Amino acid sequence: MTDKLIIEGHEFNSRFILGSGKFSLELVKAVIEQGEAEMVTLALRRANVGGEENILDYIPEGITLLPNTSGARNAEEAVRIARLAREVGCGSFVKVEVIRDTRYLLPDNHETVRATEMLAKEGFIVMPYMYPDLNTARDLANAGAAAVMPLASPIGSNKGLSTRDFIKILIDEIDLPVIVDAGIGRPSQACEAMEMGAAAVMCNTAVATSSDVALMARAFKLAIQAGRDAYLAGPGRVLEYSAEASSPLTGFLED
Amino acid sequence: MADIEYMKYMEHMNYLDGMEAVSPDIMNRVLSLAGSYDYGKYAGKDVERALGKELLTPDDYGAVLSPAAMPYLEEMARKALLETRKHFGNSVCLFTPLYISNYCENECVYCGFNCRNKIQRGRLSMEEMEEELQAIAATGLREILILTGEARNASGVEYIGEAVKRAARRFSTVGIEIYPLNSEEYVYLNKCGADFVSVYQETYNIDKYGQVHLRGPKRIFPYRFNAQERALLGGMRGVGIGALLGLDDFRKDAFAAGMHAYFLQQKYPHAEISFSVPRLRPYINNSGNNPAEVHERQLLQVMLAYRLLMPFAGITISTREKPNFRDHIIGLAATKISAGVSVGVGGHKNREKGDEQFEISDSRGVGEIHEMIAGRGLQPVYTDYVRV
Numbered sequence: 001m002t003d004k005l006i007i008e009g010h011e012f013n014s015r016f017i018l019g020s021g022k023f024s025l026e027l028v029k030a031v032i033e034q035g036e037a038e039m040v041t042l043a044l045r046r047a048n049v050g051g052e053e054n055i056l057d058y059i060p061e062g063i064t065l066l067p068n069t070s071g072a073r074n075a076e077e078a079v080r081i082a083r084l085a086r087e088v089g090c091g092s093f094v095k096v097e098v099i100r101d102t103r104y105l106l107p108d109n110h111e112t113v114r115a116t117e118m119l120a121k122e123g124f125i126v127m128p129y130m131y132p133d134l135n136t137a138r139d140l141a142n143a144g145a146a147a148v149m150p151l152a153s154p155i156g157s158n159k160g161l162s163t164r165d166f167i168k169i170l171i172d173e174i175d176l177p178v179i180v181d182a183g184i185g186r187p188s189q190a191c192e193a194m195e196m197g198a199a200a201v202m203c204n205t206a207v208a209t210s211s212d213v214a215l216m217a218r219a220f221k222l223a224i225q226a227g228r229d230a231y232l233a234g235p236g237r238v239l240e241y242s243a244e245a246s247s248p249l250t251g252f253l254e255d
Numbered sequence: 256m257a258d259i260e261y262m263k264y265m266e267h268m269n270y271l272d273g274m275e276a277v278s279p280d281i282m283n284r285v286l287s288l289a290g291s292y293d294y295g296k297y298a299g300k301d302v303e304r305a306l307g308k309e310l311l312t313p314d315d316y317g318a319v320l321s322p323a324a325m326p327y328l329e330e331m332a333r334k335a336l337l338e339t340r341k342h343f344g345n346s347v348c349l350f351t352p353l354y355i356s357n358y359c360e361n362e363c364v365y366c367g368f369n370c371r372n373k374i375q376r377g378r379l380s381m382e383e384m385e386e387e388l389q390a391i392a393a394t395g396l397r398e399i400l401i402l403t404g405e406a407r408n409a410s411g412v413e414y415i416g417e418a419v420k421r422a423a424r425r426f427s428t429v430g431i432e433i434y435p436l437n438s439e440e441y442v443y444l445n446k447c448g449a450d451f452v453s454v455y456q457e458t459y460n461i462d463k464y465g466q467v468h469l470r471g472p473k474r475i476f477p478y479r480f481n482a483q484e485r486a487l488l489g490g491m492r493g494v495g496i497g498a499l500l501g502l503d504d505f506r507k508d509a510f511a512a513g514m515h516a517y518f519l520q521q522k523y524p525h526a527e528i529s530f531s532v533p534r535l536r537p538y539i540n541n542s543g544n545n546p547a548e549v550h551e552r553q554l555l556q557v558m559l560a561y562r563l564l565m566p567f568a569g570i571t572i573s574t575r576e577k578p579n580f581r582d583h584i585i586g587l588a589a590t591k592i593s594a595g596v597s598v599g600v601g602g603h604k605n606r607e608k609g610d611e612q613f614e615i616s617d618s619r620g621v622g623e624i625h626e627m628i629a630g631r632g633l634q635p636v637y638t639d640y641v642r643v
Contacts (some may be wrong), residue, residue, distance in 0.1 A: 024634040045641040050425075052395040052625070052637045071641055073525050100525040102567055121413020158339040208342045242402040 005200055007093075007177055008125045008146040010106075011065070013196065017066065017179065019204025020216070021046065025058040027213050031059060035217030039063065041095055043070040044085045044227075045185045056088070066127065068095040075114035082119050095149065096128040100181060105155045110138040112212065113143055120144025132166040137174045148174060149202065151182040152193065156205045159190060164220065165176040171197040178212025178227055187223030194227025195235070267474045274478045275437040275485060281518045282480050288313060289459055289511035302327045305563075306334055309375050314334065316564045320506050324556060325430055331559040334431055335588050338566035345634040348569075348591040349393055349624060350398035352432070353380045356599045357609040359404030361471030363457075364504060365535060367612040377600045377608030380407055384418055388425050390454045392606035394595055394621040397638040398428035398452070405434035405473060412440050413495075414498035416447040419637045423448025427638040432495075433476045434472065435482035442488025451493030451640065452486040453477060455531065459511030467502065483519055492640075493527030494519070495571070500557060501535035501549040509557045513564045521564070527571030529591070530561045551580055558588040571616040574598075574615035594624035 005012040020028055021045065022234040032040060040059055044067050048054040058064065067085035072078035073248040075098060083177040086148045096119065112128045113136060119126045120145040125146045130136055132150035140148050150170055153162035160183065177199030184190050201224055210216035270276050294317065302324045306316035314498030316322060319331060342346070357376035359368040367374065379387060391399060399422050403410040415433055422429045430451035431444060441452065458464050461476055468474045483494035496516045497509035516528045534549045549557075554576075561570055572589040574583050574596040585592055596615055628635040 022346065024345045024629075024632060026629075043639075045427075045639055046636065048397060048638045051397060072643070077643045081641055084641065084643075098259070103520060103524065103526055182510055182602075205341060205344060205563070208344045 003228070004180050004233075007127070007178065010125070012038045012064070012200075014221070015200040015228055016221050017041065017161075017181075017200055017202040018184075018207070019202060020055060021070070022204050022208035025053060025055060026060045028055075029060055030214040031128040032063060032213040035207070035221045037063070037221075039066050039093075041066040041068050041204075041223055043068055043072050044081050044088075044090070047088055047090075048086075049088050051253070056090075064093060065090045066093045066095050068097045068129070069115070070097050070099075072098050072115070073100045074108075075111045075118060075221060078111070078115035079118050079122075080119070082115075082124055083122075085142045086124070091124045092123065093127065096126055107151070109130055109133060112136070113139045116145050117143035118139050120245035127179065134162045134169050134173060135167075137170050141174055141176055145176060147177040147179050147199065149166060149179045149181040152180050152189070153181045153183030159183050159207055160185055164192075164196070167198070168192070169194055187219045190220055191223040191227035191230075194224050196226075197231050200224075261621065263315045265304075265482060267468065267476050268418045268461060269475070270478055271472070271475055273437075273588055274472075274475065275574075277438075277478075277481045277484050279477065279481075281484065281515070281522065282477060284518055285459065285480075285511055285514045286461070288514050289507055292317055292510045294323075294506045294510075297321035297323040297536070299323055299326065299624035300547065301361060306330055310566075311564050312499070313514060315558060316517075316553055317510060319328075319563055320480075320510050320513075320556065322506075324560075325552070326551065328556060328559070331361065331556070331563065332587060333438065334389070335559045336586070338562055339586060339588060339590065341568045343590050345632070346396065346590070346636045346639070347628050347633045348636045348639055349396060349586045349594050349628075350400055350430075350591060351394075351396055351595050351603075351621075352400040352402050352598070353387055353391060353422075354402045354609070354612070355384060355604065356403040356406070356410035356414075356600060357600050357612065359471070359599060360406050361404070361473040363470040363471075363473060364467045364469065365457075365499065367454055367610070373442065374610040375608075376409075376559060376618040378403075379601050379608060381417060383420070383608070384600060386604040387601050388421055391595070392425040393630060395420040395625075395637060396595070397426050398430070398623055398640075399426045400430040402432045402450070403434070405436075412443065414443055416500065419444055419447040427642065428640040430495075435479050436485065438489040440483040441486045441491055445490040448642070450492040450640070451529075452483065452491045452526075453491075453497070453531065454486075455495075455497040456480060456512065456515070457461035457499040458508050459498060459505065459515070460503045463503040480515075481587060483515075487519075487523045487526050490524055493569075495529045496529055497531035497533060497534060499533050501547070504547050505534070505549045505553060505557065513561060516561075516565055516619065520568075525567070527563060529571060531571045531573065532561075533575060543588075554580075555584070555588075558584060561586040573611060574617040576594075577616045578619065582627055582631065584625075585628065585632065592624060592628070594619065594621045600619055
C-alpha cells in the first residue's frame, strides 16, 4: 500500500489526526494505539512543562505533534504561541487557530491568512484551521500553507458535514491536502468526508466523549480507511438527477 | 473617612468623581429585562420548550430558572452534561485563591470584611507574598486568584500590581478579584500579568443593593456593574460574573447575572466569560419553606441554567460548598474548582495575618482534589492558558 498522506514532504500512513484537548490524559496513549493515529494535536496552553499533568508527557514517542495556537485572537498572538510551541520541543508543525468568538469558536479567516503567511516565512509547516471559503483557501495556499483544515461544523457540535458542499469545492479546487476538522461526530461522517476526497480527518470530542474511547478511536480509524478506499476505488454511478424522459429529448435531430 | 460616613445617605446610582463611566447600554438592558422577569408565569411546557432547543433565548433562560423547572432538574442536568462535555470535554481546571489584604472601607451587611466588623486586619508584605506564592506553587498549581478587600490606602492598585507581577513569575494564569477599577488601571494590572477579572454584583436589585451596601465605594451600583466592561476595555482576557445567591430573590438575581454575561459576550465576542455561584446558606432551623432560600437543589438549578444559557462559559465552584456537592458538580456544570484554600490573609506558608471572609466547607488540599477529579474519570487541568 503506497497511499500515503504527504504534508510538505512528511509522509503519514494514517489519515486520522487526533485532537487531545478533551481527553483524560491517561487514555490518550490507548486512543492513539487503537486509532493508529500518527499525528496528534495539542493546545500549547495545556503544556505544563515540568509540572503536573503536562500533556506532552502523555503522547508516545514517534507521534508527530501538531501544536495548535488555541487562545490566539489575532495573527500576532498565533505567531507568538507557535514560537513558544517550537521552543518547548513541539517541532515545526503548527495548526493555526485564530478565534475571537467564544460562543461558536469560529475561526477568523482573515487573521488566519496573516498568521499563516508569517509562520510559513519562519519555516513552520502551517496547517490552518479555517471556515471553508474558497477565496480564503486560495489565499492560504499562496501564503504558504501546507494543508488547509476546513471545519465540518462548529467545534464540539458532533453535527458532521454541515459545510459539505463548500468543503467539496476546496477538495476540487485547492492543490493541498484538505483535512476536515471540527464537528465530526460519528465515524460515518468521517467516512463520508474521506469518500468525498478529504486527505484526512481530525477529531477530538467525538472520541473523547464516547464511553469507550479506545473502541471509538478504532471505529474512526476503520471508517476513515473505508472512506479513503472508496475514494480511491471511485464510487459507482449514482444518478444525481432522477428524471429520465420517457421519449428521447434528442430525437428531433435529423442528420 | 468623613466622606465615606456621608455616603450612607448618598444616592447609589450615580457615579462619584473619578469613577469612569462607560456606555450604560448593557446595564439598561439587563435591569430592564430583570425588572420584568416574572418567574411565576412559566409552566412546565415552557421549560420543555426551552430544553428542546439548542440555544436558549433570554425567555427560555427565564423558564429554566423558574420554579416550574424544579421537576425538570434531572432533564436539565442531562442536557447540561452534554453541553459541558461538548465544550470542555473531560477537563476540570484547578486553582487557588490568595487573599493578600483584608482591609476594607465598605460596609456591606453580609460580609466578613465589613469595615465595622472587629476582625483582625492585615496585609501581606512583599516578602510574605513571595513566601505564600512559593508555597502555593509548590503544590503544583499554576493558576492563582489574587484577592483583596476594598481599601485604596492599604491595598492600592500599585500594591496589587506588585502582587500580580510576583504571581505572574510563578503561575501561568493570574486572576484578580479586587475592587472595581477604571479601565486604565486594568491596563496597568494587565501589563503586570493579570488576565482575568472577577467582580460580583451581589444583587442586581438596585433597592436591595442600596440597603446592604451602606457605605464605601462599593455602594455605587453602576460603577460595579460596568467593571467587567472596563476590564475588557483595559485589555483583560476574561471576566467573571456572579450574584450572591440568597441575598435577594435568587431567581431574579441569577436571571440578571445570566443576562449580564449574555449581553457582555454579545458586545465583546472574544471575551472569556465565567460564572461564580456564591450563596448565603439558609439559616439553620429556618423552616425551609421560603421560596427565596437557596438550598443545594436551587443552587444546582442556577448552575444548570447558566450552563444552558452559556454552554461555553466557565463555571467555578468554591469551597463554600460541601465536598459532596463539589465532587458531583464538576464535569456536569462546573469547569473549575479551587483546592488547598485559605480565605484568611495568607495562610499557605505562614499563619494567617488576617481573619477569614467566610467559612469554607471543603478544606481538601490539591492532591486530594486531584485524586477526586481523576477518580471521577475527569482530567485535572493545571494550566489552560498561555500568556502572549
